Amino acid sequence: MSGAGAEKSLTGEAFMHMIKLKVNGHVQELGVKSHQTLLEVLRGPLELTGVKEGCGLGECGACTVLMDGKPVNSCLVLALEADGSEILTIEGLAQVGKLHYVQKAFVKEGAIQCGFCTPGMVMATVGLLQENPNSSQEEIKEGLRGNLCRCTGYVKIIKAVEAAVEMMREGEQT
């Protein structure tokens, strides 16, 4: 799908490729430059501004999305490398009006202040709990280590994730 037929753009610098991927359940087919990251493509042409850029270097986790079910920093994935993959962003989590149990827990426990880290934090949590629905506090802290928050001090985020674990156990999945 990629590698052949590279075109140079108007600026004469960029190499263009077509990629096809599923984003939040919808198939997207678009042309991308070789140096564009998945984050740039999600926020740019796909207009999913819920995915945030915090640092661009994989240090803060604000850009976390699920790629084929695994939490990744979308700022460090070339759009080309996402060709053929399934991406879930924060926008794809809630099902028309109904919040995901992780989102519900974040709201209820006061785990959101400025909210800028929240989309990445929620996606990292979903990835974490999908892998281990019975995560302990230590596992939560370790699993979310890559998500920085400057506002909350993490205390209520941990409470929210623990609450989500409980909700899941009690079968309150959406």
Added chain:
Amino acid sequence: MKSFEYLCPKSVGELVKILYRYDGKARVLAGGTDLLVMMKQGKLQPECVVSLQAIPNLAYIREQKNGGIKIGAMTRLREIEASSLIQTKYPLLAKAAGWIGSRQVRWRATCGGNLCNGAPSADLAPPLICLGAKVIIGGRAKRTLPLEKFFLGPGQVSLRRGEFLQELVIPPPLPRTYGIYLKFTRSAMDIAVVGVAATASFKEEGECNHLRICLGAVAPTPLRAVKAEKIGLGERWDEERILVMARMASEEAKPIDDVRGTIYLRRHLVKVFTKRILSECLEQAQKKV
């Protein structure tokens, strides 16, 4: 990032052809968590980026008949961290892998990438060197190299024209071997300011019959503390001997001052970590007896 030609070969043969043709103008893309950072910071501006993503059979963890394992270079760090096989046979390797970055990073980063990046602080290097790992280098001809010979300097590894890191081979663990990796960080998520790994085996009678100590982030490459090893090999250990070994390892280190740590701190921590690791190995050995 400056733009580049992106190539995505479907086979090792195709990959080798491309690498040979582009010689030095191309960088291999594995997980991207090192390469893309450097490209974004302008430290690297390759004309061509060659992805390993589409090449089959580069990611695996396979137990060998002799009890050792082979790990494909594209195996994600998260797989290594979570592998029960590795956790059982080589716990220090699983621990080191899990200590790198974040989950998000480890779902993309690969063991091949961590090694080929050639950082003196690469967390996988000291444990793998202690475990006697060898790298299988693919290219026009395959060749094998002990891992400690793979590192040439900061950011430089032994890959010639047309070559790429294909596989890691780890020999079976020796009986009564204990191995530990310790890493000093400034916060819970950090590159190693100092990394120390050691593996030690002891005879029934108590003498140490195998010892490897490897230091990370305190020299231009991961560094075997061979003088310290000589002090412990073939001897029964006590607290004093361990201290002597720790001091020697500290002397063998060649740390620099940088934004992460000073020479003073690094030398000191090599001594402390070596002491702690060797004491722990001895303690574990004595428990088993």
Added chain:
Amino acid sequence: MTWKVIGKGLPKIDSISKVTGEAQYTVDLKLPGMLYGNIFRSPLPHAKIKSINTSKAEELQGVHAVITAKDVPLNKFSFFQWLADKTILCSDKVRYLGDEVAAVAAVDEETALEALSLIKVEYEPLPAVFDAEEAMKPGAPLIHDKEKNIGFHVERLFGDPDKAFEECDYICEDRYVTGQVSHCCLEVSNCIVKWDSSGRLTIWTNTQAPHTQRQEIARILGIPIRNVRIINSTMGGGFGSKLVIDMKLPIAAILSKKTGRPVRIENSRAEEFSTAKTRYGYTIYVKTGAKKDGRLWAREMKVIGDNGAYHDKGPATLNFSSMMFGTLYNIPNIRYEGNLVYTNKQMGTAFRGFGNPQIAFACETQIDVLANKTGMDPLELRLRNANQSDQMTFCGAEITSCGMKECMEAAARAIGWEEKRRGKGLRGVGLANMVHTGAGGRFYGYNAADAFIKLSDDGTVALITPAQDMGQGSHTVMAQIVAEELGVNLEDINVISNDTDLTPYDLGSWGSRTTFMNGNAVLDAARNTKKEIITVASEMLEANPDDIILEGGRVFVKGSSDQYSFSELADYAINKRGVPISGKGRFVDKLPSGYTIKEGFAKNIPTFAFGTQAAEVEIDEETGEVKVLKVVAAHETGTTINTLMAEGQIEGSVVQGIGYALMEGLTLKNGKVINDGFIDYKIPTFGDIPEIETILIETNDPHGPFGAKGIGEPGLVPTAPAIANAIFNAVGIMIKELPITPEKILKALKEKKGG
């Protein structure tokens, strides 16, 4: 007192839009035809500009404008205009690595970046100075056209400290150093600027103070204030970094004027660390004297504040430090001297705590050293000197509500002071007090707030308030106040604060002032709206006004089962009565008699907030690592409007405090920040936090809305000294320089062993 919504831990009203990714931050906005701007910054810390060549940049395809100093008004600017020292772009000199020299606007970010690389500037390097104390010395390189690098000086004197020190039985004298730290907001500073055909400028930016920033823009561009409109969006953090404009805004304005297009300029994360404004670093000399019985009798402090290359909120910061210095423990004889000194580094600005975390680190650790000398328990020493409520201090500060004693006792109890103080192995506990403002300050002259409420024809309530929500939840606080007073549900209240064309003039969200100042205005508006509602309801329901009950979004008559919705009430008001329902509110801070800004000093604070934090640590003697096991934070809120949010403010502050104490600091090499990313500028992660226990002490402030006062900043003030004191208890060493790194601990332990 039981309230319906006040005091409850209700989710914030903006939670859902944030947790779904729907909330739009400034960084998410796009305008049609928008160009991307980028700033060419000086690579040298101190140099004369000899020539600038922008021709190649201008010729690059996709570049719409390139500007240098010749293209901009060269009005000098500063937050305090009488100290103005900075121009939009540097004309003759650059004064720190990162100083703005030129700017471009292009079709996309890549082209803008490439254009920057084509700008050639010739410099004549000048000797530079990076240490404030060094910069004060004669012979130091002069950074501005002045005789010396001291940009501001302030002195305070109460009582007779010289005589008083002679009367003291114990004296401690120490030097402390705190450095420049970065706010690390997750959303970078950014803006979009656009002119319209009538010559009006609209700026979309993340700002904590849109009205005062509007004045600043007008001033620096030399245009009338009425021509400037600032629109805020959901903010990704503030912490003080977003109070005063930085040059991005006027630069974008000029680029926009030149190109006829909207222009976006956004800091990169590296720029946020290496060029944006920081907390003021202080070098502090402090001397404290006590009498035999433990009474603190005299205190003297000299602060050398590192201004950086240009003025910002430094004078106010130094002044505020002096206010808190004078108030804590009500010491009768005090002297304070503050100097703000230019250095060739990033400028300082406001940062949560505003000069208080710095001096609290010095003062509250010195108390423990003093206690050690006297043989007294540090808690006991503090209790003996505790501030009291309804007290005027020796320096003239008027304390109304004061929960200091309660905070101390609660914190000590919760950390296990009695048992743990004896120290077990390498563990120790320490505590620290603080006083802060719970309501901003009077030092800008104006100290009032307005608010407006309308009952929409659909029965929902719209609240117009200038209180800016940067994540701390001021919108929710205001909504809860309205909900409590009007009996409506939180989800039926729409809070609007984002447009200077709409909102009343306000000083902005800083100094922990919004709950007190804006909350009181909102309460007044709600009360006035309630009067109109009751009048209409009593007519509509043919009942006595005293029998009207408003609850749960419905209108009742006492003793009757009839109930009506607010939408029915609104309908009646408009269609039957012919008059809509609304309410205006105002709060004017009652100035003390004889107050003037000049003499104001101690009377600048409408209400004080007290608090105590206690920390338990464990030291690894061999590696020097400090593990914080637990922090107890006991703070008075007056009345807690929302428990989840108050705890959230404290928890967030404590963790910032831990970063400040143990990890954070901008590291420079030859004037260049070498840790300009999260990889090397460490802030606490999930793995770095201790157990945090928050205790909210309710002291019912006489002037706050429902008795509340501010809690935004206090949580950050005592954390570093509490930790330092715990380390002192554990291993007997007092580190007097932040951050307290393992290396400092190791060296101090070595020194202690060496004798």
